[in-house]
Amino acid sequence: MYQYRQMIFVNLAVNDLDASKKFFTELGYTINPQFSDDNAASVVISDTIVAMLMTKPFYATFTKKEIADARTTSEVLIALSAESREKVDELVDRALSLGATPSGETQDHGFMYGRSFDDLDGHSWEVVWMDPAMVRD
Template sequence: MYQQMIFVNLAVNDLEASKKFFTGLGFALNEQFSDDSTASVVISDAIVLMIMKKDRFGQFTKKQIADSSQTVEALLALSAESREKVDELVDKAIASGGAPAGETQEQGDFMYGRAFFDPDGHHFEVVWMDPSVIEG
């Protein structure tokens, strides 16, 4: 059966540093879709983060590339299977060169989230939600 995927493309200042950051979070690189200007970071079976040097990224758009250290072009959200996994991933991100982004978010006993900036300033949210709330 076909599984739709999402490919998130981000411009980065230092490809090697970004690769080290994301592999430090436990994500794998798909070398088949990586080269000297692009790295394919496998987040899950359905989510791939394509990090690209700015000149390569610029080949896909006619618009100005956002300076992610100064502006937000997107809020990227990842789910986690538990509160502990939220903390684990965000703590790894900060230890790997990222920075905290905002306060911890809690809504009762059904939602918990924290956020970080990667070394280029891209904003990532990591959220756990009680499965019974999601499933209705």
């Protein structure tokens, strides 16, 4: 029987769609061609999380507001979970090697560990691991 799973689609305005697609695929994510074209790319982060990278003119068709320059204005903080501290470091270090910039300080609280980076367009991504033993039902 089909069970509905709620998804999140994070829509991000980008300056160079091809460069952003390359950045995210080199981080290990895939592009869903069914929902991608010259104006947007559907980056599959997980089975319930998708980042929609949109050219600024296309993004502008969805809002009457001014599009934030994510390099100078905080528009959103995107947080992704990771399965271990090592996976946090792997993803952030890979992003930095691909042209991302560090964002904020490393957070190490023992039971929770996180690092962050700004992608090619300045969007802030936090990658966080939390000890499963500390998560209570």
